[in-house]
Amino acid sequence: MAAKKTVVRTLVxxxxxxxxEVCRAIGLQRSSFYWVSQRSPESIELEREVLRLSKDNPRYGYRRITALMRREGHKINSKRVQAIRRRHGLQVRKKQRKSRRVNENEPKRLRASAKNExxxxxxxxxxxxHGSSFRILSVLDEYTRQCHSLNPRHSYRAEDVIEVLEELIVEHGPPRFIRSDNGPEFIAYKIRDWLKEQGIQTHYITLGSPxxxxxxxxxxxxxxxxxLNREIFYSLAEAxxxxxxxxxxxxxxxxxxSLAYLTPNEFARSVQTPLRATPSTPSVRELIPNLIRNNIFTESTV
Incomplete structure (x- = not known):
């Protein structure tokens, strides 16, 4: 409709x-061409805000954009956000990779129930x-989802991994467990001995089980x-x-x-951190009522 009205206006x-004549040629009713939208200024402003957030975060879906709108104080339904984004061709389409589930008969994997566990x-x-490859060492707290490190280097030795972890322990405190695959940097005797000295237990995943x-x-x-798919790095320093x-x-x-639409830092500040977590430590969803009572977020954001 909008495209046809633009054609008519341009030719006239x-x-x-x-x-x-133009309306007859392109199959557009004259009443449709002269029709003026009766939308309120508030509705137009909401749409502009949805488009702005979608432009700033092009890989976010309509649910996350809705949560951002509500955090800014707007009262809006997720279906309305979805309709606006669909009208402007902003729907995110991403093919999900199939993942193998852990067999019920296999031992339950280690599960974080507190910060730094x-x-x-x-x-x-x-x-x-210029084609120069580099590796990024990422360290994540599984409970709060906080990313503690994204450190790029052309190559990593065991000493380099220990150096990064030492800095993180000084800043955040030591974890109880550290989970990794069986890469040579993580199973090196030097790293395993150092972790043992720090009182940190290692938890290696099964080979071929990401x-x-x-x-x-x-x-x-x-x-x-x-x-990474949106950036071009011209040097390691820039990266x-x-x-x-x-x-x-x-x-x-x-x-x-998964954090009830909180940021990792907001969630970390909202929960208490025991020295050693116990099996009775509440999950994220169990903490939601307490967070609401403490005005961390409103029920409309859940």
Missing amino acids: ESGFAKVS VWSWDFVYDQTE WEQCYIESFHDKLRDEF KILLEGWRKEYNDERIHS
Whole structure:
């Protein structure tokens, strides 16, 4: 409709034909051409805000955009946001990879129930514009979803991994467990001995079973989709600066549906951290009523 009205307006203003002739030629009712929208200024402003947030976060879906709108104080339904984005062709289409589920007969995997109980770390690869590859060591707190490190280097030795972890322990405190795959940097005797000295227990996933490290795999998927695929790095120094900026934005601004649409830092501040977690530590969903009572978020955002 909008495209046809633009065609009519362009031809009429150029003097090529009359409104009735152009409308008849393209199959548009004259009443439709002269019709003026009766939308309220508030409705127009809401649509502009949805489009602005969608433009700033092109890989966000309508549910997360709705949560951002509500955090800014707008009262809006998720279906309305979906309709606006569909009208402007902003729907995010992403093919989900099939993941193998853990068999019910297999032992239950280690599950984080408190901050600093389980950290997960792994590498993700990328390269500069000139083809120079580098590796990014990412460290994630599985309970709060806080990303503690996104450190890029051309190569990593066991000493380099220990150096990064030492800095994180000074800043955040030591984890109780650290989960990783069986990469050579993580199973090196030097790292295992150092972790033992620090009182940190290692938890290695089964060979060929990345689904056992689902939190860090999900994080890497977001990192790749929302940042790495959209950026061009001209040097390792530039990559380090941009990665650190995205890490801070991820912790401070990116809301998570699994955290009741809080950011990782907001969720970490809203829960108490025992020295050693117990099996009775509440889950995220069990904490929601307490967070509502403490005005961390409103019921409309759940």
